[in-house]
Amino acid sequence: MTTDLVTLSTDHLHFARLLDLLDARIENFHNGETQDPVAMLEIVHYMTEYADIYHHPKEDLVMHRLMELDPLICSVTGDLLRQHEQITRAGTRLLESLTAVVAEDFVPRATVEAAARHYAAAMRTHMEIEEVTLFPAAAQLLQDADWAAINTAITRMDDPLFDVAGESRYQTLLEYMAA
Numbered sequence: 001m002t003t004d005l006v007t008l009s010t011d012h013l014h015f016a017r018l019l020d021l022l023d024a025r026i027e028n029f030h031n032g033e034t035q036d037p038v039a040m041l042e043i044v045h046y047m048t049e050y051a052d053i054y055h056h057p058k059e060d061l062v063m064h065r066l067m068e069l070d071p072l073i074c075s076v077t078g079d080l081l082r083q084h085e086q087i088t089r090a091g092t093r094l095l096e097s098l099t100a101v102v103a104e105d106f107v108p109r110a111t112v113e114a115a116a117r118h119y120a121a122a123m124r125t126h127m128e129i130e131e132v133t134l135f136p137a138a139a140q141l142l143q144d145a146d147w148a149a150i151n152t153a154i155t156r157m158d159d160p161l162f163d164v165a166g167e168s169r170y171q172t173l174l175e176y177m178a179a
Helices: 004-030 036-068 071-102 111-140 144-153 168-178
Strands: none
Touching: 004 036, 004 111, 004 144, 004 168, 036 071, 036 111, 036 144, 036 168, 071 111
């Protein structure tokens, strides 16, 4: 497996960990426990910042290259590309809801819960499909020159949470993960 695929797969492990934390916070929220919504907001902010701005666009480039190399993969990659768009929209809606909650605006609890559960489920299903179909195809078909072209086409973004010490913007989340 190339370094790029290892990085994408590692991102998925990080995303899954954060989705588990989000699910736990939403479950507590559902049960009426007093919540500090900042950790939930930071999780979703990270996902919409890093996953939607860097991780998914890189995967999109991988998919487009795979479609050039193997037209039979188009049905799977087409679905995955559409899912990236749907996940981005779902993440944006959830981010807006959580931002409103943090600002102490009224947002129905059911709205926040439904948006969070939908987002987490969509991300998990999507990552599973990528791990089973996209990544093995990329490992088999993409050559070093393909990866070089993909990396040239995208501006590298360091992971703002898991690289080095993480950004201070995610201080509450970092503390929550350490606990």
